[in-house]
Amino acid sequence: MADPAVAADPARAVVILAAGQGTRMRSPTPKVLHRLAGRAMLDLAIDAAQTLGAERIVVVAGAHSPEVAAHAASRLGEHAVAIQDPPLGTGHAVRAAQPALAGFTGDVVVTYADTPLLDAAAVEPLFAARRAGAALAVLGFEAVDPGAYGRLVLEADGGLNRIVEAKEASAEELAIRLCNSGVIAAPAKLLFELLAEVTNTNAKGEYYLTDVVALARGWGLQVAAVLTDEVRTLGVNSQAELAAAEAQWQDGRRREALAAGVAMPAPDTVIFAHDTVVEGGALVEPHVMFAAGVTVRSGAVIRAFSHLEGAEVQAEAIVGPYARLRPGAHIGRGAHVGNFVEVKNVTLGPGAKANHLAYLGDGEVGARANIGAGVIFCNYDGFDKHRTTVGEGAFVGSDTALVAPVRIGARAMTGSGSVITRDVADDALALERSPQVEKPGWAARFRARKLVGRAKLK
Numbered sequence: 001m002a003d004p005a006v007a008a009d010p011a012r013a014v015v016i017l018a019a020g021q022g023t024r025m026r027s028p029t030p031k032v033l034h035r036l037a038g039r040a041m042l043d044l045a046i047d048a049a050q051t052l053g054a055e056r057i058v059v060v061a062g063a064h065s066p067e068v069a070a071h072a073a074s075r076l077g078e079h080a081v082a083i084q085d086p087p088l089g090t091g092h093a094v095r096a097a098q099p100a101l102a103g104f105t106g107d108v109v110v111t112y113a114d115t116p117l118l119d120a121a122a123v124e125p126l127f128a129a130r131r132a133g134a135a136l137a138v139l140g141f142e143a144v145d146p147g148a149y150g151r152l153v154l155e156a157d158g159g160l161n162r163i164v165e166a167k168e169a170s171a172e173e174l175a176i177r178l179c180n181s182g183v184i185a186a187p188a189k190l191l192f193e194l195l196a197e198v199t200n201t202n203a204k205g206e207y208y209l210t211d212v213v214a215l216a217r218g219w220g221l222q223v224a225a226v227l228t229d230e231v232r233t234l235g236v237n238s239q240a241e242l243a244a245a246e247a248q249w250q251d252g253r254r255r256e257a258l259a260a261g262v263a264m265p266a267p268d269t270v271i272f273a274h275d276t277v278v279e280g281g282a283l284v285e286p287h288v289m290f291a292a293g294v295t296v297r298s299g300a301v302i303r304a305f306s307h308l309e310g311a312e313v314q315a316e317a318i319v320g321p322y323a324r325l326r327p328g329a330h331i332g333r334g335a336h337v338g339n340f341v342e343v344k345n346v347t348l349g350p351g352a353k354a355n356h357l358a359y360l361g362d363g364e365v366g367a368r369a370n371i372g373a374g375v376i377f378c379n380y381d382g383f384d385k386h387r388t389t390v391g392e393g394a395f396v397g398s399d400t401a402l403v404a405p406v407r408i409g410a411r412a413m414t415g416s417g418s419v420i421t422r423d424v425a426d427d428a429l430a431l432e433r434s435p436q437v438e439k440p441g442w443a444a445r446f447r448a449r450k451l452v453g454r455a456k457l458k
């Protein structure tokens with residue numbers, strides 16, 4: 001049976017602020033489209049909103065970065081984008097989302113696209129505070145260095161009285177370590193009523209979102225401060241801060257992997273992506289990089305210095321060292337992919353092996369087939385990609401070029417150095433090279449002639 005308390009929870013909307021200039025990134029790419037764990041920060045913010053069960057999500061973008069608006073629209077639809085033009089402060093930014101939330105009567109939570117470590121778990125307690133009776137709930141943290149953050153001024157009963165921006169704070173208020181993350185939850189109707197009252201008569205001449213707290217208190221409403229770890233609220237304004245956030249994220253992800261039973265002798269050298277799945281019981285050697293879309297099953301081994309993206313590796317398979325798995329690489333149970341082997345859009349059957357220096361692109365390799373050193377699937381003719389099929393138990397000799405589309409039959413063999421352009425039948429041997437010529441004694445005669453010539457010169 002559904003828990004009535006949960007069933008009674010108001011619907012949720014998330015307003016994601018992304019209208020900042022981001023000039024300190026010193027990059028032509030808008031700040032919130034920079035990636036953390038291989039995913040744009042804006043997407044991470046949208047992911048968190050979706051995990052929170054938001055029925056409406058609005059991204060507030062600036063007029064200066066149409067790419068941000070386009071990115072949000074491509075994921076959520078045009079109706080989910082609000083343009084704040086010009087940016088006049090955080091309160092003004094939230095107001096820009098009001099038309100997009102027309103008809104929405106539930107709770108709104110404001111988050112930030114440049115705060116990539118703020119996951120759903122960090123925001124969820126705000127809704128608990130709302131459930132417990134607070135009209136507004138603000139996410140705060142104990143800052144190591146409160147610096148320019150807004151300070152949370154509490155009341156005797158622990159409720160929040162107001163938020164004072166550092167620029168406006170008295171010396172006494174500046175000494176407060178409890179800071180504002182900027183994340184706030186409130187019923188939509190109330191939030192916009194409060195925002196309509198916010199003015200810009202302050203040090204920055206901006207409409208501060210934070211002013212809604214004191215206004216709500218003035219209306220006799222209760223405001224809760226909910227605390228989270230400072231690291232969750234880490235904002236990104238520069239490449240250095242992005243790298244610091246990435247390091248934090250990787251550190252957490254590595255701990256998770258270790259706790260789940262992934263063997264990693266040098267975890268600090270392993271890079272995960274936001275969606276990497278490595279099952280407990282897998283071994284990941286040093287200096288492995290997972291780009292997006294990788295699944296590694298229990299019992300697989302990813303050896304040192306391998307790069308994997310969009311790939312699946314089954315149990316007992318061994319990948320690397322120095323392997324490159326690209327999107328669509330499916331490495332079957334017990335299959336081996338060795339050093340300097342690149343695999344793209346190829347399924348390697350169980351027990352198949354490609355151990356040295358090969359390119360396998362667009363095709364299929366049957367169970368237990370052996371791909372020799374230097375084999376190339378010539379998949380591209382300059383216009384189209386073509387498929388190569390290698391049958392079960394086939395043996396593709398070293399330095400074979402398989403010119404796709406082409407099929408090597410089950411248990412068939414190809415001679416070393418062959419350029420195979422036509423299908424090879426099951427159990428056949430295909431050879432494509434000129435017959436070897438041997439001239440008995442030729443080398444010895446050649447050498448003798450040369451040595452005589454040298455002697456004459458002296």
Ligand code: UD1
Binds near residue numbers: 020148181
């Ligand atoms: C804000 C908070 C402060 C808090 C801090 C946490 C206010 C008034 N102050 O200060 O209490 O401690 O964040 O980092 O809210 N943005 C827009 N449009 C605007 C202005 C800002 O979209 O017009 C976005 C920015 O892109 C950024 C976020 O809002 O993601 C915060 O803006 P910022 O100017 O950095 O606010 P702070 O002064 O840091």
Ligand code: MG
Binds near residue numbers: 235
């Ligand atoms: Mg800021």
